Amino acid sequence: MQLKVGVILLISILFSILKLQETRTPMAKPHCQKECGDIIIPYPFGIGAGCYLDKAFEVLCIKIHFFSHLVFLNGSTILHISLDHAVVHAEGQPNVYCYNQSGEDPTTSASVHLNQQFSISYTRNKFVAVGCDIFAYILDSGSRNYTSGCASLCDDPNPIVDLTATSCSSVGCCQTTLPKDITSFDMRMFSINTFNRSWTTKPCSIAFFLDNKNLSSYTFNISQNIYPDLFAFPMVYNWVIGNITCHEAHERGNLVCGMNSDCIDNAEGLGYWCHCKQGYQGNPYLPSGCQDINECEDPNTSPCQNGAVCFNTPGDYSCRCLNGLVSDGNEAGHGCAHKQARHRIDVAVSLATTSAAGALILIAFGSLLYLKLERLKRNNIKRKFFKRNGGLVLQELITSSTASALKTKLFSTKEIMKATDNFNESRVLGKGGQGTVYKGMLPDGSVVAVKKSNKVDQDQVGQFVNEVIILSQINHRNIVKLLGCCLEYEVPLLVYEYVSNGTLSHHIRNEGDVPKLSWESRLQIAGEVAGALSYLHSCASTAIFHRDIKSDNILLDENYRAVVSDFGLSRTISLSKTHLTVVVGGTFGYLDPDYFRSGQFTEKSDVYAFGVVLAELLTGRKAVSSSSSDEGLVIYFQALMKQNSLFEIHDALVANDGQIGEILAVAKLAQRCLHLNARKRPIMKEVAAVLDQLRRKQYRPPSPRKLKQQLLLISERVQ
Known part of the structure; x- marks a missing residue:
């Protein structure tokens, strides 16, 4: 018993010593809270006004059931903050997907919007989904582009999985890597419905981000719907200071790095970090946060040997030989040895002469050298950017x-x-x-x-x-x-x-106080975009697939002339080839299902995306709604056509302003473009010809009797 008490007392003393050693180097700003529970709060993070760098780094200390929790403003619990690696270990909430008692298959999503200075680490996390017959994926909230996803199926009626790399491989569990710099995204799931099921068996699935180090820490019994008691999983965020480089921050005079620290640019984007110089330790983000390491403080760990005496210097140390001893000649210079006296006077004279000559050179050419170095530095930076930005190519x-x-x-x-x-x-x-x-x-x-x-x-x-x-x-x-x-x-x-009148997307949905487009303008825009795509596919010197056709990438000038833009994902292809095999890229809601499944992009994939744009022009709806409860535009539009209910479209202006025959013709053309079988879609040259003919042809309003006959005829053809 006495031994046990002694051990506990010894451990307490050791922790006190370590705590005292930590507090010697300041981590928070003066008069600011330094800890929350057992978690240290280093600046630029802080609690309360004046204690953090900016709002992105503000945190709170909340006490729950006698325990203190450090949290972000969005409610995520912080586990650890690292200045050396510029990461925050925190608890992330999963997206939970459950059938209800009626057996309905709900659509679920979880949205996360991080500050620009934070991102989910793509090297330290995995995207994981656990459940049966589900597809989980991530959408970029800004561009609505599909970024990453995986499918999890079940062939075992009672699967039990853990999150190791071997077992979490699409059977009851799947995992995938993340794209770089995720800051704003929607995490979504939907059922693949490969098996009939009731709500009582395997009713719930989850998707979440998980720290790579914790992949083997969780086991799930899917058949019993047993998950960890606490629905929170450890994950890692990256963070940077600002959205400019070290050079730009220095030029503006707002560089955060304190004395005795180095500024390091973020090689994968904007922003920077600070690190204490060699021989210093502490918080490089405080003005005097980097403190000298006294290598000579503990004689038992002194770097000097063989009689050499250790002398601490700012950021370094030196080993000196006293009592007639001289350096032992070791390259490291850490030891002493007995030798005959050297000609110190000759050495002193030599040093004095060299120093005088050096001083004269510095005085004569100092200004010129400084100017040349500054010019060289600027040119080197430009050359570095030129090379990095593909200038050589x-x-x-x-x-x-x-x-x-x-x-x-x-x-x-x-x-x-x-x-x-x-x-x-x-x-x-x-x-x-x-x-x-x-x-x-x-x-x-x-x-x-x-x-x-x-x-x-x-x-x-x-x-x-x-x-x-x-x-x-x-x-x-x-x-x-x-x-x-x-x-x-x-x-x-x-x-x-410069194209002055905004995007087609803004005009369709009347965003930013822009007037809504008339039916005549919509038909003109559709024809011009189709003509541009037809030119890219068949009239350019080499065929070009756009690969990201959407209303956000169609600009309008002051005369409502359509201008197709954003060719970052486009690819050229020789006329002898019919498709490209590429990594899936584009915007969710406009992606051709064939392309999404096979990775082969054809000209018919652009046709599909154009069909979605036609549906937007007809309905006034977004391709993908921000509301998780709403179905996608393609499903909505196809349902209208199948039910012969096209004139129940959301955009009343089209129904009131447009000619009946023209609207029906464009709707039928959009339906052909959206056919699931790519081979049954028209080519863009045919699409452009149909729209051009509609623009030239004058329609007479049909009688009610004739309109009814047209609607019945279309309904029969669709069925």
Whole structure:
């Protein structure tokens, strides 16, 4: 008993010593709460005004049942904050998907919107789904693009799974990697319905993010619907400071890094981190947070050997030989040995002479050297950005004989910054999943649109180069014109003609106080977009598949002329080929089911997406509703056609303003474009011809009797 008490007392003393050692180096700002329970709160995080860097890093300390919990403002419980690795370990909530007693299959989703400075770590987490006959996936909330997903099936009536890599492999459980920089997303699930089931067997499924280190920590008995008592799973968030680079923060005078620290750029996007220099430890985000490490403090662990005496210096230490001893000649210089006296006077004279000469050189050429170094530094930064942004690839293509048609102007950073007023927020035209578009004015007075990417990685550079190559070879009045690009900035920049009247999406849904489109304008826009796609598929020098046709990517000018934009995902294909095999990309709600299943993109995949746009023009509805209870537009539209209820469409303006025959013809054309069998869809040349004929032909309003006959005829054909 006495031994047990002694051990407990010893452990308590050791923890007290460790705690005292931690508090020697300040982690929070003065007069701010340093801990919540047993979790340290390091700045830039903090509780209360003046204790955190900005709102993104504000946290709360909440006491529940005598225990203190550190939480984000969104309610997530924080488990640990790491400054060295710039991560936050926290508890994430799953998306739970359950049948009800009537056997209905509900649609469920969970939305997460993080601050721009936080993202879910794609290297430290997995996306996991547990359940039977489900498909779980993630949608980018901004672009509505499908980003990641997996399917889980059950062939065993009583599956028991754990989350190891071998067992969680699509049988009762599935897992997949995450895309980079997830900040705003919807986590969704739906039933594959491969087996008939009742609500009493395997009624619930869950999907969640999980820290890789915890993959083997959970076991699920799906048949008994047994899950962990606490529906919270450990996951890891990445964080960065700001949305600019170290160089830009230094130029603006708002660099957060304190004394004796280094600033490190985020290699995969914007923002930066701070780290204490070698020989220092502590919090690099505080003005004096990095404290010198005294390597000589403990004589038992002194780095000096063989009689050398350790002397601590700021950020370093030195080993000196006393009492007639001299260095033992070891390369590390940590030991001493007995040797004859050396000619210290000669050494001193030599050092004095060298120092004097060096001082004269510094005085004579110091200013010139400084200017040259600054110029060299700026040029090196520009060359670094030029290379990272695909400049070498573009340069090679521009100079090659095979790309004689590739002509584009290379703008300087100075020109772009002046045109956009240093990317002033008041110049923002729109933001999407890939970047932000700014309005700018060139020295000649012409107005342009400048597309600035959100992040920099190899995939983004590939899309940037791809868009320059494709748009440089296109000359069509209904396809956005590329004026040039800038390769010297920290992220890729593209300069386009300015299209002044917003997107088709805004006009269809009357967003931003824009007037609704008349039926005549809708028919004109549909025909112009179809003509542009037909040109890309069959009239360009090489066939081009757009791969991301949607109403958000169709711009309108002051005369409501349609302009197809955003060619980041587009691909060229030789005329002898019929399809591309690529990683699935695009926007959920516009994706061809054949393409989603096989990964093979054909011209008919663009036709399917155009069919969705036609359905939007007819109904005024979004392709994918933000409400999880609403069905998708394609299902809604096909149901209207099957039930012969097209005139119950949501957009009353179309029903009132449009000619009956034209509306029916466009609806039938949209239905053909949306056929599940790609081979039964028309080609874009045929679609464009039908719409052009409708625009030229004058319809007379049919009599009620004739209208009824037309509706009955269409109903019979559909059935």
